[in-house]
Amino acid sequence: MRLSDCHNIADFRRLAKQRLPWPVFDYIDGAADDELTKSRNTTAFDDVDLVPDVLAGVETIDTSLTVMGRKSALPLILSPTALQRVFHWQGERAVARAAQKFNLWFGISSLATVSIEEIGAMGDNPKMFQLYVHKDKGLNRSMIERCQAAKFDAIALTVDTIVGGKRERCLRSGFSSPPRFTPSSLLSYALKPRWALDYVFREKFALPNLDTHVSAGTGEAMSIQRYFTEMLDQSLDWKMAAQIREEWGGTFCLKGVMSVADARRAVEIGADAIMISNHGGRQLDGSRAPFDQVREIADAVGGQIEIICDGGVRRGTHVLKAMASGATCASGGRLYLYALAAAGQPGVERAITILKEEIERDMKLMGVTSVDQLTRERLRWR
Numbered sequence: 001m002r003l004s005d006c007h008n009i010a011d012f013r014r015l016a017k018q019r020l021p022w023p024v025f026d027y028i029d030g031a032a033d034d035e036l037t038k039s040r041n042t043t044a045f046d047d048v049d050l051v052p053d054v055l056a057g058v059e060t061i062d063t064s065l066t067v068m069g070r071k072s073a074l075p076l077i078l079s080p081t082a083l084q085r086v087f088h089w090q091g092e093r094a095v096a097r098a099a100q101k102f103n104l105w106f107g108i109s110s111l112a113t114v115s116i117e118e119i120g121a122m123g124d125n126p127k128m129f130q131l132y133v134h135k136d137k138g139l140n141r142s143m144i145e146r147c148q149a150a151k152f153d154a155i156a157l158t159v160d161t162i163v164g165g166k167r168e169r170c171l172r173s174g175f176s177s178p179p180r181f182t183p184s185s186l187l188s189y190a191l192k193p194r195w196a197l198d199y200v201f202r203e204k205f206a207l208p209n210l211d212t213h214v215s216a217g218t219g220e221a222m223s224i225q226r227y228f229t230e231m232l233d234q235s236l237d238w239k240m241a242a243q244i245r246e247e248w249g250g251t252f253c254l255k256g257v258m259s260v261a262d263a264r265r266a267v268e269i270g271a272d273a274i275m276i277s278n279h280g281g282r283q284l285d286g287s288r289a290p291f292d293q294v295r296e297i298a299d300a301v302g303g304q305i306e307i308i309c310d311g312g313v314r315r316g317t318h319v320l321k322a323m324a325s326g327a328t329c330a331s332g333g334r335l336y337l338y339a340l341a342a343a344g345q346p347g348v349e350r351a352i353t354i355l356k357e358e359i360e361r362d363m364k365l366m367g368v369t370s371v372d373q374l375t376r377e378r379l380r381w382r
Ligand SMILES: Cc1cc2nc3c(=O)[nH]c(=O)nc-3n(C[C@H](O)[C@H](O)[C@H](O)COP(=O)(O)O)c2cc1C
Pocket: 027, 028, 029, 041, 079, 080, 081, 082, 109, 110, 111, 130, 158, 255, 277, 278, 279, 280, 281, 282, 310, 311, 312, 313, 331, 332, 333, 334, 335, 337
């Protein structure tokens, strides 16, 4: 299978599986416990049907919109994800360049393998920094100050990762960062020589110490396992979220809100946006799908805050369904991560092109010429 054989996100997943050592693939693809939530995040879209209008004159359509004060060419955000240079040596640079090319929001993780400053200096497409809250307040402050200096457009505070989820595939396949060399993991790397050679010769084994942000702030090398168990601040509450918003002073998004009550609180503390998200099913298994929660949250706070439906998106129709339900736009991680892992920047660009073409084609087939015409009258729940 090659890049030219990829015609949808599921194809990129297959190619990534073919090219990655299994511990690395399982880190991307895996989720918490029985992975029920991960699978529901996508199948939730199947419970709703689109009702098209015809004869609508769709020769020219406009897929663009304004999200969190910045223009985006598509109603799709590239959600922040950790450790991208482990998946492909081009890592965040490839995803950021692709986002720049298509003029999309790019989210960089607290656990990125490229610096805030480097991403900040790349292009003028909108960029958000995803913040985890650490016990070390100095580290939080330094990340916020670096984002201010690098002129990031928004901070997304992740609130669903108060403890790490139990990702059983990772426990079984032994994913760790930096990699631990066991007979089984060595075999998995040896069986994927292209990945292994890139990792050894291009990365020189040097990357995954969280050295870009976390260790730069603490002066201490850190494994991802230790990071989740020792560094995150479990006392994080609404008061602290409000303080972080104040400290940042710019566009502020809460990532991981799932309930109406929390969406209302997000409005109260002055957040500009929420990402309805369960972290791609990687945290609380059994959590509802983001798409299932869009309607009630939009009914409660729509118009007061922007609502991003994050997770499970694999098709253009998923984006349209999320928007017609009441979301401002959609976002996702694996939709570009499989492509990054499979083929670097050309992979990410092809994945975005496929989703862009699906969104455009499906809007035309729905008889809508702009995204604000996507309303609930266009949907029927089964
Ligand atoms: C491999 C991987 C790493 C992730 N790392 C982070 C992270 O560092 N911070 C964060 O807030 N979310 C992280 N996420 C969650 C994504 O931002 C997003 O919420 C999730 O991918 C949405 O689900 P989807 O993959 O089905 O689109 C990660 C997701 C994946 C798959």
